[in-house]
Amino acid sequence: xxxxxxxxxxxxxxxxxxxxxxxxxxxxxxxxxxxxxxxxxxxxxxxxxxxxxxxxxxxxxxxxxxxxxxxxxxxxxxxxxxxxxxxxxxxxxxxxxxxxxxxxxxxxxxxxxxxxxxx
Numbered sequence: 001x002x003x004x005x006x007x008x009x010x011x012x013x014x015x016x017x018x019x020x021x022x023x024x025x026x027x028x029x030x031x032x033x034x035x036x037x038x039x040x041x042x043x044x045x046x047x048x049x050x051x052x053x054x055x056x057x058x059x060x061x062x063x064x065x066x067x068x069x070x071x072x073x074x075x076x077x078x079x080x081x082x083x084x085x086x087x088x089x090x091x092x093x094x095x096x097x098x099x100x101x102x103x104x105x106x107x108x109x110x111x112x113x114x115x116x117x118x119x
Contacts, residue, residue, distance in 0.1 A: 015112065018105050021081035027074045030060060031083055034097045053087050054094030 022028050033040040037050035041059040048054070061071040075095055078084045082101040087094045 012112070015105070015108055018081040018083055021077045021083060024074070024077075026064060026066070027078055030064065030074060031078065031097065033060070033063065034084065034095065037096070048089055048094055051096065053089060054085070054096035056089075057093045057095060060095065 022031070034055060037043060037055045041050065041055045041063065043050045043055070048056075057068075057071060057075060060075070061068050064071055064074075066074075075084065075086070075093075079086055079095075082098055083105075084095045085098050087096070
């Protein structure tokens, strides 16, 4: 491989931020929990739909058992990485997975580091 074949930082930057966010086991776990919000959090559909609006950050914090500031920082990292989206409902922030972005990330990873088949 020659140096002109090496990817530039700009080429791989869209992959690096989500991977850095997922490198933290708690952030990874939160993203897994949000995959099934009704099974993992107390959900009141009369107030918000967990799939379109998201799960209240206070529920995420309670399940994680971490300080509110820590959970807020974790959720901000996941949002910067494009893995979750936030919605304000009154004074509360709700989070849901960005399924479209997660699907694209998986596809991009497959294209960039996926298997080329048996050797």
